[in-house]
Amino acid sequence: MAENILVYVEHLNGEVTDASFGLIALARQLASVNGASVEAAIIGGGAHGLAAKLAGADTILVGDTDTFGDFNPQGHSEVFAALVTSREPAITLVPYTSVGMDIASLTAATCNLPLVSYCLSVDAQDTLSATCQLYGGKVEVDVEVEGDRAIFAMLAGCASPDEGRSGGAGVVESIDVAVPDLGITFVSLTEPESGDVDITTEDILVAIGRGIESEDNIEEAQELADALGAALAASRPIIDQGWLPKSRQVGKSGLSVKPKVYLALGISGAPEHLEGMRDSSTIIAVNSDPQAPIFGVAHYGWVGDIFDFMPELTARLEG
Amino acid sequence: MKIAVLMRAVPDPVEELEIGDDGVDLDRDFLGYVLNEFDDHALEEGLLLREETGGSLTAYAIGTADEVTQMLHTAIAKGADSAKQLGEDLDVIDAHAQAAAFVDAVRDTGFDLILSGVQASDELDGQVAMLVAAALGLPHISVVVSATPHEAGLKVTKEYWAGITAEYEIDLPAVLGVQTAREAPRYVAVARIRQAQESGALESLDLDQPDPAGRIRVTAMRLSETGDGAEMIEGDEEAAAERVYEILASAGVV
Numbered sequence: 001m002a003e004n005i006l007v008y009v010e011h012l013n014g015e016v017t018d019a020s021f022g023l024i025a026l027a028r029q030l031a032s033v034n035g036a037s038v039e040a041a042i043i044g045g046g047a048h049g050l051a052a053k054l055a056g057a058d059t060i061l062v063g064d065t066d067t068f069g070d071f072n073p074q075g076h077s078e079v080f081a082a083l084v085t086s087r088e089p090a091i092t093l094v095p096y097t098s099v100g101m102d103i104a105s106l107t108a109a110t111c112n113l114p115l116v117s118y119c120l121s122v123d124a125q126d127t128l129s130a131t132c133q134l135y136g137g138k139v140e141v142d143v144e145v146e147g148d149r150a151i152f153a154m155l156a157g158c159a160s161p162d163e164g165r166s167g168g169a170g171v172v173e174s175i176d177v178a179v180p181d182l183g184i185t186f187v188s189l190t191e192p193e194s195g196d197v198d199i200t201t202e203d204i205l206v207a208i209g210r211g212i213e214s215e216d217n218i219e220e221a222q223e224l225a226d227a228l229g230a231a232l233a234a235s236r237p238i239i240d241q242g243w244l245p246k247s248r249q250v251g252k253s254g255l256s257v258k259p260k261v262y263l264a265l266g267i268s269g270a271p272e273h274l275e276g277m278r279d280s281s282t283i284i285a286v287n288s289d290p291q292a293p294i295f296g297v298a299h300y301g302w303v304g305d306i307f308d309f310m311p312e313l314t315a316r317l318e319g
Numbered sequence: 320m321k322i323a324v325l326m327r328a329v330p331d332p333v334e335e336l337e338i339g340d341d342g343v344d345l346d347r348d349f350l351g352y353v354l355n356e357f358d359d360h361a362l363e364e365g366l367l368l369r370e371e372t373g374g375s376l377t378a379y380a381i382g383t384a385d386e387v388t389q390m391l392h393t394a395i396a397k398g399a400d401s402a403k404q405l406g407e408d409l410d411v412i413d414a415h416a417q418a419a420a421f422v423d424a425v426r427d428t429g430f431d432l433i434l435s436g437v438q439a440s441d442e443l444d445g446q447v448a449m450l451v452a453a454a455l456g457l458p459h460i461s462v463v464v465s466a467t468p469h470e471a472g473l474k475v476t477k478e479y480w481a482g483i484t485a486e487y488e489i490d491l492p493a494v495l496g497v498q499t500a501r502e503a504p505r506y507v508a509v510a511r512i513r514q515a516q517e518s519g520a521l522e523s524l525d526l527d528q529p530d531p532a533g534r535i536r537v538t539a540m541r542l543s544e545t546g547d548g549a550e551m552i553e554g555d556e557e558a559a560a561e562r563v564y565e566i567l568a569s570a571g572v573v
C-alpha cells in the first residue's frame with residue numbers, strides 16, 4: 001500500500017490559503033498515526049517562492065509555470081491528476097473551495113479513484129474512512145472507501161491552519177507542468193468593491209436568509225438592526241436576488257466575520273454559510289425548522305417565525 | 320449554440336428529514352424532491368445564452384418521479400426547446416452513476432456547451448458537472464457566476480472567495496458548473512407549465528442502469544446535532560425576545 005499523503009495547495013495573489021495550511025495540518029495528524037510521509041503539491045506562477053512556506057510537508061512538489069501562472073481549472077487539474085498517478089498517494093486531500101472544486105472531481109475521474117466530498121474528518125487506521133455532511137449540513141454520514149487509495153474534498157475548518165504553518169524544512173522537488181492545448185485562458189482577477197459598510201469590523205450583525213421571503217420584508221430586519229445599532233448582513237440567496245450588495249454576504253464566497261453577536265434570522269446554516277460566521281463570539285439563531293443546521297453552531301436558538309420575532313425584539317430594544 | 324443543461328432532483332431542503340430503518344439512507348417514502356437550486360441557475364444562464372446566440376437548449380434529468388417530470392416541463396415552459404427524462408430505474412444513484420448516465424445521453428449529440436449546477440446537496444462522491452467534463456475530456460470551470468458569448472467561445476466569470484472573481488476565456492465545447500446565473504432564475508406561470516405538458520417536447524429515454532461506481536459505502540447516517548450545546552429558548556416570541564434581550568445585555572452590546 002502506498003503510504004504517502006498528498007495535499008493540493010491553493011494560492012492566490014502570492015499567498016497560500018488558510019484552507020491549504022489546514023490540510024497540511026490534517027495530513028500531519030494522519031501521518032503521525034501510520035508513519036506516512038506528507039507531500040504538498042503547489043502549481044502555478046510563483047510556486048517556487050511559496051515552497052518555503054510549506055514547511056509542514058516532508059516533500060514539496062513544485063510546478064512553477066508561466067503558461068498558466070494564475071489558476072487554470074484545466075491546466076492545474078491535469079498537472080495534479082498526473083501527479084496523483086505518478087506518486088500514488090494513499091490519501092489525497094483537496095480543499096473543498098472554489099479552486100478545489102475544479103480539481104477534486106476531475107482528478108478522481110482521471111485517476112479512477114474514489115472521491116469523498118463534503119468531508120469533516122478522515123481516518124486511515126484500518127480502512128480509509130471519513131465523516132461527511134450531506135443535504136446542506138442536515139445529515140452526517142460515515143463512509144468507508146473501497147480499496148486503499150482515495151481523494152477527500154475537505155470542508156473548511158477541518159483542521160487548524162496555524163498548525164500547518166510550522167514544521168521542519170521539507171525537500172523541494174520540481175515537477176513537470178507541460179499541458180498540451182489549454183482550452184482555457186486566464187484573463188484577469190477582480191477584487192471586490194468595498195461596500196458602504198464593512199461587515200468584518202462590526203460588533204453586531206443581524207444576518208438574514210431566504211426566510212425573509214421578499215425584498216419588501218428587508219425593511220423590518222433593517223429596523224431591528226437600527227434598534228440594535230447593528231449592520232445588516234445576509235446569506236448568499238439574498239445577495240443573488242440583488243436585495244443587498246455583495247459586500248454584505250457572509251460565507252464561503254463572501255466574507256468571514258467574527259462579531260460579538262451574530263443574529264441569524266431565517267438562515268438554514270449550510271456549510272458554505274457556516275464557514276464565514278462560526279467563530280462569532282455569540283451566535284443567536286431564529287428559524288422555524290428545528291432541524292436547521294444553524295442550531296448546530298448557535299449558542300442560543302429559538303424555533304419560530306422571524307416575522308413574529310423581529311418586531312417583538314425591535315419593540316423590546318426601543319421600549 | 321447547442322446547449323445541454325443537466326438537472327437533478329434533490330430532497331427538499333426545507334422538509335423534515337428522517338433516517339430510514341437501514342440506518343444508511345434517508346427514509347425516502349414521504350420525501351419531497353425539488354430541483355437542485357444551482358441547476359435552476361444553470362438553466363437560467365443557458366436560456367440567456369441561447370437567447371443571445373440562437374441555437375437550442377435541451378434539459379436533461381434523471382429519474383421517473385413525478386417531480387422530475389414536473390421539473391422538465393417547467394424547463395420547457397421557461398424556454399427549453401426540448402427535454403429528456405432519463406431512465407427507467409435510475410433513481411437514487413450516486414454522482415458517478417448520474418454522470419455516467421448524462422454522458423451516455425449527450426456523448427454523440429454534438430453539444431457546444433454543457434451546463435449543470437456547481438454542486439448538489441447529495442453529491443457525496445463528487446460533482447456531477449466535473450465528472451461529466453472528465454468523462455468527455457472537455458475543459459471545465461466550476462463556481463461560474465457569468466458566461467457570455469466571446470468570439471468562438473465564452474467569457475466566463477468564476478468566483479473565488481471573499482468576493483474575488485476571475486475572468487477566463489474558454490473554448491467550446493466545454494462544461495461549466497454554474498453557481499449563480501447573471502439574472503435571478505425566471506418565474507413561469509402555471510398555465511405555461513400546463514402548455515408544456517401538452518407540447519410533446521418532453522421525451523423519455525431508457526438507459527442502461529449504470530453501475531454505482533463511486534466506490535464509497537455509507538456505514539452510518541444520522542441527523543446532524545442541532546442545538547447541541549446551544550441553549551434552546553422555550554416559549555412564544557415575547558419570551559424569545561425577552562431572553563435574547565438578556566443575552567445581548569450580558570454580551571455587553573445593549
Ligand SMILES: Cc1cc2nc3c(=O)[nH]c(=O)nc-3n(C[C@H](O)[C@H](O)[C@H](O)COP(=O)(O)OP(=O)(O)OC[C@H]3O[C@@H](n4cnc5c(N)ncnc54)[C@H](O)[C@@H]3O)c2cc1C
Nearest residue numbers: 209210211235236251252253254266268272288289305306
Ligand atoms: C461554491 C459555493 C459557494 C457558496 N457561498 C456561499 C456564501 O458565501 N454564503 C452563503 O450564505 N451561502 C453560500 N452558498 C450557498 C449555500 O450552499 C446555501 O444555498 C445558502 O447558504 C442558503 O441560504 P439560506 O440559509 O438563506 O437559505 P435556505 O437554505 O433556503 O434557508 C432558509 C431558512 O429559513 C427558514 N425559514 C423560512 N421561513 C422562515 C420564517 N418565516 N421564520 C423563520 N425561519 C424561516 C427555513 O426553515 C430555512 O432553514 C454557496 C454555495 C456554493 C456551492
Ligand SMILES: Nc1ncnc2c1ncn2[C@@H]1O[C@H](COP(=O)(O)O)[C@@H](O)[C@H]1O
Nearest residue numbers: 328347348352382383384385410411412
Ligand atoms: N434521487 C432521486 N431523484 C428523484 N426522485 C427520487 C430520487 N430518489 C428517490 N426518488 C423518488 O422517491 C421514490 C421512493 O424511492 P425509493 O424508496 O428509493 O424507491 C421513488 O419512487 C422515486 O420516485
